[in-house]
Amino acid sequence: MNTDGAKRLTVKKAVRPPASLAPVSPPALRLTGRIEEWRADRGFGFLRFEEHRIFVHRRDFVMFHRVPAVGDAVEFVLGEDQQGRICARQAELAHDGGRIRRENLVVLAVLLIPPAVVLGRLFQYGYWYVTLGGALLPSLLAYVLYADDKGRSRAKAWRISERHLHWISLVGGWPGAYLAQRRYRHKTAKVGFQFTFWSTVVLHEFIAVDFLLDWRLTHAIRTLLGR
Secondary structure, rough: OOOOOEEOOOOOOOOOOHHHHHHOOOOOOOOEEEEEEOOOOOEEEEEEEEEEEEEHHHHHHOOOOOOOOOOOOOEEEEOOOOOOOOOEEEEOOOOOOOOOOOOHHHHHHHOOHHHHHHHHHHHHHHOHHHHHHHHHHHHHHHHHHHHHHHHHHHHHHOOHHHHHHHHHHHHHHHHHHHHHHHOOOOOOHHHHHHHHHHHHHHHHHHHHHHHHHOOOOHHHHHHHHHH
């Protein structure tokens, strides 16, 4: 028992932890506790889970975007350190900024203006529901793939290839991918991934604008290269 009267979970050779708090084999049960103490200078702290005090290190966070504060809710699974003591693994702040903000929607709305005008013109050829479905389905699929890959990341499971994520953006799913990146805070810190993603967005914007200009930009580029 600690000086503050709290119980700390430990695993000793002669003492087994309560069955309800024993480390769980995959798929592990995710628990939720709150940061009771965090030592920023040393990169670790303690969670309060019911009457137990559980050790957690920054390296055991799935994604470490900010320094935890006392009172933050943390989702985790139980594990053991090298000394056999109970600790938190696969930890993740429950409210780690993963949400779609107003400015994200504004940026997306601006980017969607040229493609939306293109869709409006394509509706004139009939079968508007086919055109609309072809535009929305890739984004829905991209959102689902990002959400699934985020879940796989948390579970330390086999991941979805980044190439597949880029391909779904290339075939028109970039709006859904953009929203999913913000909602799940997924792939936003990888410079190479973001460069490829935004290159895809620029390509789609170029094609949409060029279509509205009767392909004048393409003709100008071909003329310039032919000199």
